[in-house]
Amino acid sequence: MKKICTVIGSRANYSSIKSAMRAILRHPDLDLQVVATASAVLDRYGQVVNLIERDGFAIDERLHILIEGETPATMAKSTGIGLIELPSVFERLKPDVVITVGDRFETMATTLAAAYMNIPVAHTMGGEVSGTIDESIRHAVTKFAHIHFPASRDAAERIIKLGERPEMVFRVGCPRIDLVAEILGQDGDGLDSHLFDLGVGDRIDLKTPFVIVSQHPVTTEYGDGEQQITETLKAVRKHGIQAIVLWPNADAGSEDIARGMRKWREHAQAENMHFFKNLPTETYIKLMKRTACLVGNSSSGIREGAFIGTPVVNIGSRQTARERGSNVMNVGSNAADIADALAAQIPHGRYPMQDIYGDGKAGERIAETLAVLGPVNVQKQITY
Numbered sequence: 224m225k226k227i228c229t230v231i232g233s234r235a236n237y238s239s240i241k242s243a244m245r246a247i248l249r250h251p252d253l254d255l256q257v258v259a260t261a262s263a264v265l266d267r268y269g270q271v272v273n274l275i276e277r278d279g280f281a282i283d284e285r286l287h288i289l290i291e292g293e294t295p296a297t298m299a300k301s302t303g304i305g306l307i308e309l310p311s312v313f314e315r316l317k318p319d320v321v322i323t324v325g326d327r328f329e330t331m332a333t334t335l336a337a338a339y340m341n342i343p344v345a346h347t348m349g350g351e352v353s354g355t356i357d358e359s360i361r362h363a364v365t366k367f368a369h370i371h372f373p374a375s376r377d378a379a380e381r382i383i384k385l386g387e388r389p390e391m392v393f394r395v396g397c398p399r400i401d402l403v404a405e406i407l408g409q410d411g412d413g414l415d416s417h418l419f420d421l422g423v424g425d426r427i428d429l430k431t432p433f434v435i436v437s438q439h440p441v442t443t444e445y446g447d448g449e450q451q452i453t454e455t456l457k458a459v460r461k462h463g464i465q466a467i468v469l470w471p472n473a474d475a476g477s478e479d480i481a482r483g484m485r486k487w488r489e490h491a492q493a494e495n496m497h498f499f500k501n502l503p504t505e506t507y508i509k510l511m512k513r514t515a516c517l518v519g520n521s522s523s524g525i526r527e528g529a530f531i532g533t534p535v536v537n538i539g540s541r542q543t544a545r546e547r548g549s550n551v552m553n554v555g556s557n558a559a560d561i562a563d564a565l566a567a568q569i570p571h572g573r574y575p576m577q578d579i580y581g582d583g584k585a586g587e588r589i590a591e592t593l594a595v596l597g598p599v600n601v602q603k604q605i606t607y
C-alpha cells in the first residue's frame with residue numbers, strides 16, 4: 224500500500240483536503256497518514272484537531288510550530304520551525320507521497336522538507352492567481368511539487384506555463400467543492416439556535432436575514448488589519464442586519480483583526496452579532512447556503528460561493544485576480560463602499576450555480592490518481 228501523508232495546518236487547510244483524505248482512507252491500495260500542525264493544534268483557533276478526529280481520522284503526529292505574535296517575522300520563524308520539525312516526522316512515517324494544500328506558510332515548510340528528502344510532493348490548488356504573499360508561496364510550491372492537482376482549467380494551464388510536465392498535471396477540481404455538493408444534496412440543514420451555545424455574543428435568528436463576516440489579514444498590508452475589520456463591522460452595523468463573525472486565521476496581522484473585534488465588542492457595538500473561533504466545515508457550508516451575504520476576504524466566497532450561489536462582498540486585495548463567478552462584488556476597505564455593496568447584494572438572493580472550481584468529485588480523482596500513478600521521478604527539470 225502507498226502511504227499518503229497529509230499535513231493539516233489550519234481550518235481552511237482541512238476543509239480544502241477533507242474529501243481527498245476520506246477517499247484515500249477508503250481506497251484499498253492507499254494508507255492515509257495525518258499530521259496536524261500550526262493553528263490546527265491550538266485552542267485559540269478552535270482546535271481543528273478535534274474536528275479531524277470527530278470526522279473519523281486518526282492523527283499520526285501533532286506538531287507545535289506556531290510562534291505567537293502573528294507578525295511577518297513570526298510567520299517566517301514559524302516556517303523555519305516547521306522545516307526543522309517536519310523532517311523528523313517524515314523519517315518516522317516514511318510516506319510515499321506527501322500532500323500539501325494551497326499557499327500557506329506551513330505549506331512551504333512541508334514542501335521544502337519533503338522535497339529535500341526526495342519524497343514526491345503532491346500539491347492541490349496550485350496555479351491560481353490571488354495576491355499577497357500567498358501567491359508567491361503557491362507558485363514556489365508548484366516548482367517544488369512533482370504531482371499537481373489544480374482545481375480549474377485556467378490554473379492547470381498556468382502550471383504548465385510555469386514549466387511543469389503536462390503529464391503530471393491532473394485537473395481534478397477543488398476538494399472543498401466536494402463537501403459543498405454533498406451537503407447541498409441533503410434534505411434540510413439541521414441548523415437551529417443551539418449553534419449559538421458556542422462562541423460569544425447575541426443569539427442570531429436564523430429564520431431572518433443575516434450575513435457572515437469572514438475577514439483575514441492581508442500579509443502585504445501588515446498593520447492595517449484593525450482598521451480594515453472595523454470598517455467592515457461599521458458597514459454591517461449601518462445596514463442593521465444580524466451577523467455571524469468568524470475569527471481570523473493565523474497569518475501575520477491576525478492579532479490586529481482580533482484586536483479590532485475585541486474592541487468592537489468591548490465598546491458595546493456588537494448588537495445582533497455572534498462571534499465564533501471556528502465552525503465545523505459542514506456547519507459553515509450550511510450557513511453559506513442560508514446567509515443573505517458573505518462579506519470579507521475569504522477565498523470561500525470565491526470558491527464555495529460560486530458553487531452555492533452565495534452573494535459575496537469581497538473586500539480589498541487579498542483575493543486579487545482570483546478566478547471568480549458572477550456572485551462576487553469587489554470593493555475597497557471603506558465602510559461606505561462596503562455598506563453600498565451590502566445594500567445591493569443582500570436583496571439579490573442566490574445566484575445561479577457556477578462550477579468554476581469543480582463538480583464535487585475531486586477527492587475521488589486525487590485518491591485514484593495517486594493509487595494508479597507509477598514511480599515518480601523526483602529529479603525535476605523545467606520543460607521549456
